[in-house]
Amino acid sequence: MAIVTSPAAGEARSLPPAAARAGPRYWLHAYRRMVVWNLVDLRLQLPILASVLILQGAGFVVGIGLLFRHIPEPTATFLVTGIPVINLITAGLIFEPQIVADQRSSGSYEFLQSMPVPRSTAAMAWYTVALATALPAVAISLAAGVARYHLHLVLTPALVPAILLTSLTGVLMGYAVAHAIRAPMVARLVSVTLIFVLFGFSPVTFPASHLPAWLAQANRWLPFGSMATIVRSALVPGMTAGTGRAYVVVAAWAAASGLVAAWAVGHRR
C-alpha cells in the first residue's frame, strides 16, 4: 500500500494538480515567476539597454536640434513629444527580436518554450520588464527636451493609457516578429528595417506634412504616427487632432500583433 501511494504523494508535492494549473491565481503566480526569470536572464543586458535608451532619447532630442539654425517652437515640441514613443517601443520592437534570434541561434529557444507556464505570462512578463526599462528614458528624454528648448509640457492623466498602449503595441509587434519569423537573420533584418522606418519615415518626431502625400497617407494606417499622436495629445492637450482614431489604429495593431504572436508561440510544430 505504502509502495503504491508513495510516488503519487511525491508527485503531488512537486507539481500542483492539473486543476490548480489553471485559473487567475496560477496565471498570476506564473507571471511573477516569468518576471523574475526575465530580470535574472537579462541581468547584464537590461542596465545596458536602459542606458542606451536614455542616451538614444536625450541624444536624439539634442542632436536633431543641431540640424536647425534656429529651431521653431512647434518643431521642437513635435520632436520632444515624439521621443517617448521611440523610447517606449525600442526595447519591444528592436531588442526582443534580436534576443529571440540569439536564442534560436544558440538553441535555447526550444528550452524556454518548454517551460510549464502559460505562454501569455511570458509575453506579459516581458511587457512589464520592457516598460520598466523604458520609463526612466522617457522621463530623462522629456526633461532634456524641456530644458534644451524651454518648452512647457503638461503631464495629463491621459499619459498613463497612452504610455501603456504604446509600449504594449511595441512589445506585441516585436513578439510577433520574433516568434513568427523563424530564420534569425530575417528577424534581425526586419527589426533593423523597422527602426529605420520608425526614425526616418514615420511622423513621430516631425509633422506628417513634411512627408510626401502618399507616405503621409500610408502612415495614417501604420502604428508609429498614431502612437506619437496619442502620447503627444497627453503632453500638449489640443496640439493634435484625431486622438480617438489614433487610439483605434494603435489598438488594432496591438490586437493583430497579439494574434500573430499567439499563433506563432501556440501552434504545434
Next chain:
Amino acid sequence: MAAGEIVSDTGSAPPAVGRGYRHWLASYLAMLRFDIASQRTWLPMFVLTQVLFGAGMAVIYGFYLGPMAPQEALFIVSGAPAIAAIAAAVIGVSSMVTERKVAGTWDFIWSLPVPRSAVVASTLTVYTAMTIPGVVATLALAAWRYDVHLSLSPVAALDFVLAALMATSMGFGLALAIRDPLVTNAVLNALIFLVLLFSPVVYPITQLPGWLAGAHRVLPFYYLAQVMRAGVTTGLVHGLGTAYAVLAAWTVAAWAASAWVIGRRR
C-alpha cells in the same frame, strides 16, 4: 661538378623568394584576386547598404527640416556622399574585418606566404574602389531628390578617392585594433550615432556649440565632408588645405595602428 651545381642551386634559391618589390607586387595582385573572389557575394550588398544608408539619410534629414532654403538643400546633398563613405567604412569594412576575426580567417591570411603589407594594401584597394560607386549613386539620388544642381570640380574624383581611402583605412584600423567583437560593435554604433547627429556633415559647423565645433576640428568627419563637398560645389568650402592635412594625418594614423596590430606577435 654536378654536386657543385646542386649546392649552387640550393644556395641561391632562397634569397630570391619572398623579397623585393616584384614579390610584393605579385603578392598584392594575388591578394587582390583573393579579396575579390572571397568577397564577391558580399560586395554588391556592401554597395547597396551604403547607397540605402547615404541616400536614405539625405531624404530623412529633409523630413526633419521640412521646407528648406536652397542653401540647406545643397548642404544635405553635398554631405550625403560623406555619409555614404562613412557608412561603407563603419558598417561595411568593419563588419568584414570583424567577421574574418570571428571566423579565424585572419589567422589563415597571415599564414599565407605574402607580405602582410600587401594584404592590407589589397583589402584597402578593394574596399576603397567599391566605396566610389556607392558614393556617386548616393550623390546622384540626393541631387535628384532635392533638385539641386552641382558644379563638379576637375579634382572631384581625386577628392572622392582620398575621402574613401581615409574612411576605409579608419574602419579597417578601428575594427582590427579592438579585440572584442562586442566592443567593436558598440563603438561602431556609437560612431554612427555621433556622425549622423552630432557632426557637421549635412549642416554648417557654425551651428554647433563652440566646444563641439572645436572637437570636430580635430576629428576626421567634418573634414571628410568638406573634401567631398569641395568636389561638387563652389564657394561653400574654405581652408581645403587643412582638410587634406587632417585627413592625411588620420589615414596615416589608421595605417600605423593597423601595422602595429598586424605586426606584433601573439
